[in-house]
Amino acid sequence: MALTREQKLELYYYMRLTRSLEERLVNLYRQTKVTGGLFRSLGQEADAVGAAYALDKSKGDILAPLIRNLGAMLVRGAEPTEVIRQYMAKGDSPTGGRELNIHFGGIERGFIGQISHLGDMVPVMAGVTLAAKMRGENRVGLVFVGDGATSTGAFHEGINFAAVQRCPLVVIVENNGYAYSTPVSRQTAAKSFVDKAIGYGVPGEQADGNDVLAVYDVTKRAVDRARRGEGVTLIELITYRRKGHAEHDNQSYVPAGEIERWAAENDPLDRFEKVLRGEKVKAAELRAIDERITAEIDVATDTADASPMPEPTDALRGVYADPPRVPPLWFRQDVHSAVDKNERAAGWGTYDA
Amino acid sequence: MPEVTYLEAIRQALFEEMERDVNVFCLGEDIGVYGGAFKVTEGLQVKFGESRVIDTPISEIAIVGAGAGAAHMGMRPVCEMQFMDFVSDAYNVLTNYVATARYRIGLGCPMVVRGPIGGYVRGGPFHSQNPEAAFFHTPGLKIVSPATASDAKGLLKAAIRDDDCVLFFEHKYLYRRIKEEMPEGDYVVPIGKARTARSGTDVSIITYAAMLWKSLEAAEIMQAEDGVSVEVIDLRTLLPLDDEAIVETVQKTNRVLIVHEDTRTGGIAGEITARINETCFEWLDAPILRVTAADVPLPYSPPLEDYVLPQTSDIVRALRRIVAY
Numbered sequence: 155m156a157l158t159r160e161q162k163l164e165l166y167y168y169m170r171l172t173r174s175l176e177e178r179l180v181n182l183y184r185q186t187k188v189t190g191g192l193f194r195s196l197g198q199e200a201d202a203v204g205a206a207y208a209l210d211k212s213k214g215d216i217l218a219p220l221i222r223n224l225g226a227m228l229v230r231g232a233e234p235t236e237v238i239r240q241y242m243a244k245g246d247s248p249t250g251g252r253e254l255n256i257h258f259g260g261i262e263r264g265f266i267g268q269i270s271h272l273g274d275m276v277p278v279m280a281g282v283t284l285a286a287k288m289r290g291e292n293r294v295g296l297v298f299v300g301d302g303a304t305s306t307g308a309f310h311e312g313i314n315f316a317a318v319q320r321c322p323l324v325v326i327v328e329n330n331g332y333a334y335s336t337p338v339s340r341q342t343a344a345k346s347f348v349d350k351a352i353g354y355g356v357p358g359e360q361a362d363g364n365d366v367l368a369v370y371d372v373t374k375r376a377v378d379r380a381r382r383g384e385g386v387t388l389i390e391l392i393t394y395r396r397k398g399h400a401e402h403d404n405q406s407y408v409p410a411g412e413i414e415r416w417a418a419e420n421d422p423l424d425r426f427e428k429v430l431r432g433e434k435v436k437a438a439e440l441r442a443i444d445e446r447i448t449a450e451i452d453v454a455t456d457t458a459d460a461s462p463m464p465e466p467t468d469a470l471r472g473v474y475a476d477p478p479r480v481p482p483l484w485f486r487q488d489v490h491s492a493v494d495k496n497e498r499a500a501g502w503g504t505y506d507a
Numbered sequence: 508m509p510e511v512t513y514l515e516a517i518r519q520a521l522f523e524e525m526e527r528d529v530n531v532f533c534l535g536e537d538i539g540v541y542g543g544a545f546k547v548t549e550g551l552q553v554k555f556g557e558s559r560v561i562d563t564p565i566s567e568i569a570i571v572g573a574g575a576g577a578a579h580m581g582m583r584p585v586c587e588m589q590f591m592d593f594v595s596d597a598y599n600v601l602t603n604y605v606a607t608a609r610y611r612i613g614l615g616c617p618m619v620v621r622g623p624i625g626g627y628v629r630g631g632p633f634h635s636q637n638p639e640a641a642f643f644h645t646p647g648l649k650i651v652s653p654a655t656a657s658d659a660k661g662l663l664k665a666a667i668r669d670d671d672c673v674l675f676f677e678h679k680y681l682y683r684r685i686k687e688e689m690p691e692g693d694y695v696v697p698i699g700k701a702r703t704a705r706s707g708t709d710v711s712i713i714t715y716a717a718m719l720w721k722s723l724e725a726a727e728i729m730q731a732e733d734g735v736s737v738e739v740i741d742l743r744t745l746l747p748l749d750d751e752a753i754v755e756t757v758q759k760t761n762r763v764l765i766v767h768e769d770t771r772t773g774g775i776a777g778e779i780t781a782r783i784n785e786t787c788f789e790w791l792d793a794p795i796l797r798v799t800a801a802d803v804p805l806p807y808s809p810p811l812e813d814y815v816l817p818q819t820s821d822i823v824r825a826l827r828r829i830v831a832y
Contacts, residue, residue, distance in 0.1 A: 253611045260613060261579050267612040271603050277569045278604065281576020281584070288532065288558055288582070308568045308600065315569035319561070473610050473646050475617075475670035480646075 157370065159433070165207060165366050166430060166440065169199040169423055171447050172225035175234050178451050179241055183401055187459070189243035190254055194397035195222040197364070198330055200422030201391040202226040202298075204369030205326055208377050209264070209296055215377070216282055217265040218275040218297040222328065222395070224256050226298065230265040232256070234451055238458035245464035252469075272303035276312030276325060283321035283380075294380040296324045296373070301341055302333025304350065313386065317354045320385035324376040327388065328363065330395035335407040351388040363391030364422040367429065394420065511689055514682040516656040517547055517621075519689065520663035521585065525555050527693075528583060531667055534561040534570055535587025535622075544589050545623060545682055567596035571620060575605045575672075578618040583667055588622030591676060592636040605672045606647030619666045621675035624652070625717055625768060626800075626816050628680055631807035637716075637769035637800075642674055643746050643778070649698060650746040652676040654719035656687035658743055661696030669698060678717040685720075699744045701752035707738035710762040710829055713753060713779060715742040718766045718817060725822035735830055745775060753779060754787055761792040762829045766822055771799040793832035798825050 157165070176194050183192045195202060202225035209215035209230070219226045224237065239247035240255055248258035249267075257267040266282075268275050275297050283295040303309050304327055316323045327347040331338060344350060351358025357379065361372040369391060376387035394416040398405045405413070427440060470480040511519065525531045532555075533548060539562040542549030552560035563570050567588065574584035588594045594601070601620070608614040626635035642648050651666055651673055653659040659677065666673035704719055705726050712722040719741045726737035740756050742749065757763055763783060765776035776797040783795060801815045 249612050258612050266579065266614060269604050269607070269611075271599055274568075274572060274600055274604050277566075277572025277600065278576040278579075280569060281573030281578070282580055283576075284573055285577040285580035285582045288577075289580075308572065311564070311566035311569035312572060315564055315566055315573060318564060472613075474649075475609065475615055 157367070159435070162430060162433070163435070163439075163443065165203055165370070166426060167443050167447070168203040168207070168225055168229050169366060169426065170444055171228055171234070171450075172199045172203065173423060174444070174447050175228075175237060175451055176224065178455060179238065180401065182238070182241065182455070188241045192241065192401040193221045193255060194401065195224055197396035197416060197421060198222050198328065198393045199225045200366035200426065201326075201328055201363035201369050201393050203229055204366040205296065205298070205373040205391070206230055207370050208373035209294065210377070211264060213381075214291065214293045215264060216261065216279070216293060216295045218268060218279045218295070219256065219265060220268055220275075220298040220300060220328065221256065222300070222330065223298050227256055227259070227265055231263060232259075232265065234454035235457045238454050239461050242458055242461070243463070244458060244461035245468070246461050250468060251464035271308070273299060273306030273308035273312070275299070276309050277315065278312075279323055280312045280316035280319070280321055283316065283323040284319055287319070287321055292381060294322045294324065294377050296326065296377070298326050298328055300333060301327060301329045301331070301338050301347060302336065304347055305341055313354050313356075313388065317356045317386045320383065322380035322383070323386050324373060324380055325386060325388045326373070327390045328393060329390055330393045332395050332399075334399040334403075346390060348388065348390040354386070354388065356386040356388055358388045358390070360390045360392065363393030364420050364425060366422060366426050508688045508691070510686040511656060512683050513656040513659050513677070513685050514545065514547055516660035516687070516689060517663055517677060518549070518551075520660045520667070521548065521551060522554070523693070524664055524667045525551070525559065530581060531583040531585065532559040532561065532577075533585045533587065534563050534574065536563055536565055536570075536589045538562060538587050543587065545679065548587065567593050568600050571597040571605065572600045574618045574620070575600070575608065575616045578616045579608075579614050583617055585619045585621060585667060588620060590634050591622045591624040591638055592633045594620065594622065594638055594674075595641070598641065601642065601648065601672070602645045606645045609671065610647060615670055616672045617670045618672050619663070619675050620672065621663070621666075621677060623679035623682070624676040625678040625680055626805050626812060627717065629807060629809060629812060632804040635805045637676075637767070639676060639745050640769055640774050643775055647671070648746060649673045649744070650676065651698060651744050652678070652716040653743060654678070654681070654704075654716050654741050656685055657690055657694065658696055658702070660689060661694045662698065662743060664693070664695045665698050668695070673698065676716065680717050696743070699747050699749060701749035702741045702743055703738065703756075704741040705737065705739040707736040707760065709736045709760055710764065710826055711738045711740060711756040711760045712764045712766055712822070712826070713740045713742065713756070714766040715745060716768065718768050721817060721819045722766050722822055724819045725826060728819070728823050729826055733827065733830070735826065737826065748779065748782070750782060750786070753783065757783055757787045758790050761790055762832075763791070763795045764798065764822070764825050764829055765795065766798045766817060768800055768817060770802045771797065772802050774799055793829045796825050796829055798822050
């Protein structure tokens with residue numbers, strides 16, 4: 155079923171929202187309002203948004219995103235305010251300041267937060283989809299990994315087990331050229347990541363990750379297969395990471411001209427805008443969406459900025475489902491986080507009152 | 508009621524919990540058709556079917572990781588490690604994913620990772636390990652290690668019903684060597700509560716798992732040969748430790764020996780010692796001593812294994828030293 159004009163504009167909205175929200179986070183980072191690192195998905199918005207768009211909210215589909223899949227989380231209902239609160243380590247962020255950036259979610263929300271150990275979400279999502287299958291639910295799971303995560307044991311064990319069990323799981327390898335500084339050529343001797351599907355006995359498909367409609371189509375086919383009970387699909391989406399691993403990374407390892415070439419010739423938003431214009435969408439209509447997004451992000455920024463930091467003793471709660479049993483440390487008195495005074499912690503990060 | 512072995516008690520718990528709650532299911536290597544390397548899960552697949560007793564590939568990360576994912580969905584997975592030595596393959600997913608998911612993002616992992624631990628069976632370096640200390644250090648996990656058949660049953664049922672991940676360490680030496688009549692009905696032993704296995708007044712042994720039996724043997728010898736009354740505390744749960752029970756026995760006997768089969772350095776005995784030091788130093792009449800395995804990988808040959816692992820005579824010797832202090 156082809157996407158309607160409204161749906162395509164929605165795709166545009168989420169891609170633009172992803173980019174603009176990250177640009178806002180860069181501003182906040184430079185103002186030292188972001189605590190810790192900042193991870194960009196510049197140039198990869200189409201693969202995150204297009205893939206997540208193929209999931210069905212009404213059927214309870216579940217997404218496990220990675221660090222460059224902010225767009226996928228937005229499609230699944232993550233709010234810009236939540237994302238900014240997370241990055242600012244606020245007390246009313248979805249994780250109450252326990253977790254970083256886009257590491258948040260819940261089963262009922264249709265997306266779950268990743269951990270930093272790459273590949274681990276593949277076996278976890280094998281279990282999520284195994285449970286769905288055992289209960290005769292109609293849910294499908296989608297897990298993102300990067301090119302680097304395919305080298306982990308967790309990736310291998312997870313996709314292999316899911317394949318054996320014919321779990322309704324779509325595994326997307328987002329090939330953006332680099333794992334931190336390591337190029338794909340140092341990650342694998344395989345000609346392409348999609349070839350790995352053969353080894354797991356599952357269908358594999360490759361698509362242009364910067365063409366949002368192609369991403370949607372390839373993912374939708376895999377989601378439909380999973381929902382029909384045909385098990386796992388491995389998808390490789392070819393894209394390019396135009397920013398460093400995180401904001402601090404100067405990308406000194408990237409050959410000259412490579413980033414500029416992708417930016418000029420293969421920007422997913424530019425490409426999709428051309429497609430939309432070709433389908434008689436007026437530029438003014440797109441600019442109106444852009445303005446709406448800016449306004450939304452302005453409100454989200456102000457809301458998050460006004461949010462309180464967490465209460466220090468909150469740190470002791472919630473390790474177990476049982477009532478808290480972690481006693482306060484007897485020697486812990488009147489020690490304050492340095493961010494009360496300076497946004498970036500200097501020295502050891504604390505001072506005595 | 509007929510007596511059942513420690514192993515049968517574990518199987519009974521699995522049967523009863525799977526009957527009670529359709530969300531309980533088992534996954535692991537060779538547990539279904541074959542019934543498990545030790546036959547703990549024998550008959551389970553016939554009774555509950557292939558979808559609830561899942562034979563997995565040799566993939567400890569996938570077994571534990573998929574357990575976590577299923578647990579998020581409201582299932583109650585019971586993951587078997589064929590030998591607990593192999594849980595180290597799943598160390599990352601257990602400590603970084605399972606143990607932190609609730610705290611970080613509010614996703615609980617109500618699941619059990621169970622399997623055989625321990626030596627005295629000539630299993631060599633990779634079929635004899637006691638890996639509790641590796642996980643004892645991880646907030647978010649619970650660790651249970653029963654020493655008796657009824658505790659094995661009651662604690663496994665509690666572990667399956669617990670809303671967090673419980674590592675359930677079964678001592679393979681005890682599987683078929685001890686028998687006991689099972690308590691009537693739905694027998695559940697609370698996690699986090701130690702048990703006084705033998706009451707005494709002169710010196711306390713704090714121990715768990717198979718070392719309970721050697722400690723009780725040593726206590727008998729001390730009573731018979733030295734007229735010393737030894738109290739034996741079976742911890743049953745290692746994480747969280749039952750601090751109250753530990754303090755209570757220290758205040759009662761004022762002398763403590765900690766016995767564990769795990770190696771010495773970084774073992775749980777060190778933590779128990781530190782806690783006693785912090786909470787009831789003034790109650791002690793003698794230094795706290797430890798009887799543990801020597802700090803070596805566990806060797807295979809009987810003379811070597813017997814030399815490395817704690818023996819009853821070691822416990823007696825240590826008790827005499829504490830009493831004489």
